[in-house]
Amino acid sequence: MDFNDTKNIFLQIRDWVADQILQGKIIAGEKIPSVRELAVDMEVNRNTVMRSYALMEEEGIIENKRGIGFFVAADAKVNLLKMQKRSFLKDELPAILHKVEVLKLNSEDLQILIQTIQSNDHENQ
Amino acid sequence: MDFNDTKNIFLQIRDWVADQILQGKIIAGEKIPSVRELAVDMEVNRNTVMRSYALMEEEGIIENKRGIGFFVAADAKVNLLKMQKRSFLKDELPAILHKVEVLKLNSEDLQILIQTIQSNDHENQ
DNA sequence: TTTAGTGTCATAATACACTATGACACTATG
DNA sequence: CATAGTGTCATAGTGTATTATGACACTAAA
Incomplete structure (x- = not known):
């Protein structure tokens, strides 16, 4: 992914996932890429993706099922x-x-x- | 001045000065606030304002007269x-x-x- | 049970924006 | 000349984003 220098990476990742949901490319209840997987795809550290996901979880956009991964919330x-x-x-x-x-x-x-x-x-x- | 957390301060200062010029509040040849003065006004460090001015000088928007200050370039x-x-x-x-x-x-x-x-x-x- | 895949936490290191401060050269003005 | 106002440079410290890495608990499936 091509990141913008003027904005924090973890925010750009959140924006990207949110956009995928808004465009219907990921639907409610569906699993989103794992922290490690997305980190490799985007050539970014695990912790950075983790921070994006933690933020989205706070915002109620995604939910965690422990041991399994993150999923799009029902009314995301x-x-x-x-x-x-x-x-x-x-x-x-x-x-x-x-x-x-x-x-x-x-x-x-x-x-x-x-x-x-x-x-x-x-x-x- | 109220700064945005998501953008670097020295870029926001540059944007502010550029906006003053575009709005005609500062005209060509006119002196802009000194580094120290603007730093106090915006409650920011001298070096940060200096960085904004150095950037604008590179861009040809303002010019320096040593010992005096910065002035708006002719075709800014x-x-x-x-x-x-x-x-x-x-x-x-x-x-x-x-x-x-x-x-x-x-x-x-x-x-x-x-x-x-x-x-x-x-x-x- | 073992294995692989999840998130999670802790630690250390790097990079950079921003701050704080002092010192210096230059210019205008008294 | 002295003074005050300019920009400029150097140094050090702080905060934070990002990276790197290891370890652990949990879950699903072989």
């Missing part, structure tokens, strides 16, 4: 959606707005973004 | 606009797009963002 996806949506609108959006204003980005610059938003409008579920 | 604002716009579209926008898709954010959620973009469309300069 719904909670993740709620948490991340709230966090995005409250913390990230203001910074984005500020940049859009200062850099004077217009519909042409952000064409893809507007299209993506509009395609979300046409979804019924 | 234009270059900052170019650099940050490129960086935003290349690095930040893809991540934003991904979140908008996964969280299924629609025009209602991002109403303010769309308004801001549209108001930039109506600017002629």
Whole structure:
């Protein structure tokens, strides 16, 4: 995995797992990669993955069955959606707005973004 | 100043100064706060501010007059606009797009963002 | 029972951001 | 000249992320 220098690795691992769940690539009740396995895959130390998993367990996203491994919590996806949506609108959006204003980005610059938003409008579920 | 735990302080200071320039609060040729002064203002060590200024000097945003202080470079604002716009579209926008898709954010959620973009469309300069 | 796979804990070492502090050269101003 | 304000460098200490490694308890399966 290609990590970003500006963000802690254990947070990026948590973000990656959360993204897998949000995308439905790992579903509720399913086992996630073991600490050792993911550490090897991502070329990272066991302890670093362990820290990510411990954090996610605190957040109620995953659960541990001792001797077996970690599993996606029953309502992980719904909670993740709620948490991340709230966090995005409250913390990230203001910074984005500020940049859009200062850099004077217009519909042409952000064409893809507007299209993506509009395609979300046409979804019924 | 209120710093974000997830990003290095010396980078946040650079971002803050760059933002002041982009907003026109500090213009070309103007002196920026001295290393010691800004360090006291932001309750940070001299060396940390020094690191931010050294970075900005490398980037050609500010220039040093020895014994006097740092000054905004002549074409700092234009270059900052170019650099940050490129960086935003290349690095930040893809991540934003991904979140908008996964969280299924629609025009209602991002109403303010769309308004801001549209108001930039109506600017002629 | 033995084996392999889980998480977990403890320890030590490395790297780096940040702090604290002192000293020095330079410039403007009295 | 002396003084105060600039940046700059060196040194040492602190905190923390990350690595490296070993050991242990638990579980499933041969």
